[in-house]
Amino acid sequence: MRRPVFALAIACGIAATVAMKDAYTLIVEAIDNGIYKPGNRLVESELADRFGVSRTPVREALQRLETQSMVKRDGRSLIVATLDHNQLAELYTVRTELEALAARLAARHATPEELRVLQSMVDEDLCHMGDAEALARANRRFHHQIHLASHNRYLVQQLDIVHRNMALMARSSLAVEGRPKVALAEHQAIVDGLKSGDGAAAEAALRAHISKAFETRLREDARREP
Numbered sequence: 418m419r420r421p422v423f424a425l426a427i428a429c430g431i432a433a434t435v436a437m438k439d440a441y442t443l444i445v446e447a448i449d450n451g452i453y454k455p456g457n458r459l460v461e462s463e464l465a466d467r468f469g470v471s472r473t474p475v476r477e478a479l480q481r482l483e484t485q486s487m488v489k490r491d492g493r494s495l496i497v498a499t500l501d502h503n504q505l506a507e508l509y510t511v512r513t514e515l516e517a518l519a520a521r522l523a524a525r526h527a528t529p530e531e532l533r534v535l536q537s538m539v540d541e542d543l544c545h546m547g548d549a550e551a552l553a554r555a556n557r558r559f560h561h562q563i564h565l566a567s568h569n570r571y572l573v574q575q576l577d578i579v580h581r582n583m584a585l586m587a588r589s590s591l592a593v594e595g596r597p598k599v600a601l602a603e604h605q606a607i608v609d610g611l612k613s614g615d616g617a618a619a620e621a622a623l624r625a626h627i628s629k630a631f632e633t634r635l636r637e638d639a640r641r642e643p
């Protein structure tokens with residue numbers, strides 16, 4: 418059996434980390450990283466082969482993902498789910514409230530080190546301006562860092578679920594012309610709010626950012642409708 422991920426992990430010196438990941442986590446990460454996109458088929462034997470695990474844990478992981486609506490049946494096969502218009506709106510509603518709470522808590526609890534990391538993430542975004550995929554990854558890391566800075570583990574868990582579902586959107590709003598530059602300014606406004614310890618300002622900046630991202634996505638979807 419091929420073990421490409423495992424071999425790569427050994428080469429990178431991260432074998433222990435990967436070896437401990439279960440099939441479920443590996444599949445979720447592969448969806449999150451765009452290796453499997455919404456609508457793509459998920460074949461048990463291929464997944465087992467790719468991740469170097471046996472088929473039983475893969476089957477169990479797929480069943481779990483199906484109950485979480487991350488994958489769905491299409492005839493006899495399983496495919497990565499796509500969000501419809503209503504699901505998109507529902508997800509953004511929950512995301513807005515949870516991210517706003519994270520910003521408010523982070524303004525109070527973030528350490529100086531965490532604030533410096535957030536600022537450096539905004540600065541580094543400038544290096545990715547022409548690369549939508551890199552920007553989308555950097556964006557996920559930025560938001561995750563704010564979640565962690567809230568220092569509330571239950572909130573972090575809930576936001577992880579929301580962001581896992583965000584991976585079911587076919588395309589990042591950061592792929593839209595002109596959006597990266599504006600989003601970068603919005604990220605800076607959030608960090609400014611956090612640095613000043615002003616929970617209301619950080620929350621308002623975050624709400625404005627998510628609202629703009631949602632609006633961008635809706636406009637893009639409307640433009641692409643036949």
Ligand SMILES: [Zn+2]
Binds near residue numbers: 556559560600604
């Ligand atoms: Zn963002």
